[in-house]
Amino acid sequence: MIEIQNLCLVYGSGREAVPAVEEVSFSVGDGEMVAVVGPSGCGKTSLLLAIDGLVRPTSGRVLIEGEEVRGVRRDVALILQDAGLLPWKTVRQNAGLALRIQKRRESVDGILAALGLNGFERRFPAELSEGMRRRVGIARALALRPRVLLMDEPMANLDSLTRERIQNLLLDLWWEMRFTAILVTHDIEEAVFLGQRIVVLSPRPARVRAVVENPGMGEHDYRGSPEFLERAKVLRRILEENG
Ligand SMILES: Nc1ncnc2c1ncn2[C@@H]1O[C@H](COP(=O)(O)OP(=O)(O)O)[C@@H](O)[C@H]1O
Ligand SMILES: [Mg+2]
Structure with a gap:
């Protein structure tokens, strides 16, 4: 609450x-x-x-x-307006950033798939549409399984x-x-x-x-x-x- x-x-x-x-x-x-x-x-x-x-x-x-x-x-996870992706990191690495900061090792592949990003795990942000980049930002937050x-x-x-x-x-x-x-x-x-x-x-x-x-x-x-x-x-x- x-x-x-x-x-x-x-x-x-x-x-x-x-x-x-x-x-x-x-x-x-x-x-x-x-x-x-x-x-x-x-x-x-x-x-x-x-x-x-x-x-x-x-x-x-x-x-x-x-x-x-x-x-x-x-x-608590926060999603900002621009997804805040690091251009030199792949989709999978970007989605895992918040987990990594918390020193957690869970896989992000499940949440990426739930957001329709399977097959794009090794791509870089510049290779994605804006809608896909936003979904990576959402995946990053939800990967934490936040309350x-x-x-x-x-x-x-x-x-x-x-x-x-x-x-x-x-x-x-x-x-x-x-x-x-x-x-x-x-x-x-x-x-x-x-x-x-x-x-x-x-x-x-x-x-x-x-x-x-x-x-x-x-x-x-x-x-x-x-x-x-x-x-x-x-x-x-x-x-x-x-x-
Ligand atoms: N760090 C800051 N210093 C001074 N004024 C700020 C700062 N951040 C936001 N503001 C001002 O506070 C008001 C509200 O901003 P913000 O919360 O970003 O509104 P919104 O998200 O609804 O567009 C705006 O007038 C903005 O210029
Ligand atoms: Mg605002």
């Missing part, structure tokens, strides 16, 4: 202070996948980095399994077909592995497809505008159903409110 309690994050100080996150509170239960949606620049990445323990909150706190987060935890998966717009700037394909894969893997997940995105449809609950943030500094329940989530064909479209409409309305 992840508990975010009155989290505030301010960059700089004095006249240069930039408040990025203001009094954000919400929780994510074990095995739940929550989407966090908000306009670009509102503070989503800042919030996620604080949850991961890479950035220290100005006030408030984050608890994982009841323990305050004070640094990067071994049971918690944090994702910062992992499908941003992909063409819509590739994006939907990776969203489907992620949904399948979540059903299979049942990690607890927070998916940050500025894409309303992505939030509705992948969030059991959707936390809607205001423009900067990010505050929680609404938490929208999304019980229909969970199947590939949810996308495009009347309930899906209605939920997306509700989110769009909340995001467009002023003030």
Whole structure:
């Protein structure tokens, strides 16, 4: 379980202070996948980095399994927007990087296959499509078998077909592995497809505008159903409110 309690994050100080996150509170239960949606620049990445323990909150706190987060935890994996692959390492080596850092020797071939990357293990990032590179980034995180998966717009700037394909894969893997997940995105449809609950943030500094329940989530064909479209409409309305 992840508990975010009155989290505030301010960059700089004095006249240069930039408040990025203001009094954000919400929780994510074990095995739940929550989407966090908000306009670009509102503070989503800042919030996620604080949850991961890479950035220290100005006030408030984050608890994982009841323990305050004070640094990067071994049971939490983070996927950033650009997959962060090392160009001189192969797909298999890149996917194994996070495991290696934790001095673990498990094979990554199973997770690579689950992400449709079998046969590409010895290729280098430059030989792959952007969609494949993102999948290597996802494989690297999931190879850790994390209890918690944090994702910062992992499908941003992909063409819509590739994006939907990776969203489907992620949904399948979540059903299979049942990690607890927070998916940050500025894409309303992505939030509705992948969030059991959707936390809607205001423009900067990010505050929680609404938490929208999304019980229909969970199947590939949810996308495009009347309930899906209605939920997306509700989110769009909340995001467009002023003030
Ligand atoms: N290290 C930093 N120092 C100062 N300001 C920052 C820093 N990182 C982000 N910001 C500012 O904080 C705000 C929120 O950024 P970010 O969390 O990246 O938003 P988002 O991910 O929603 O686009 C932006 O105005 C950004 O310019
Ligand atoms: Mg961001």
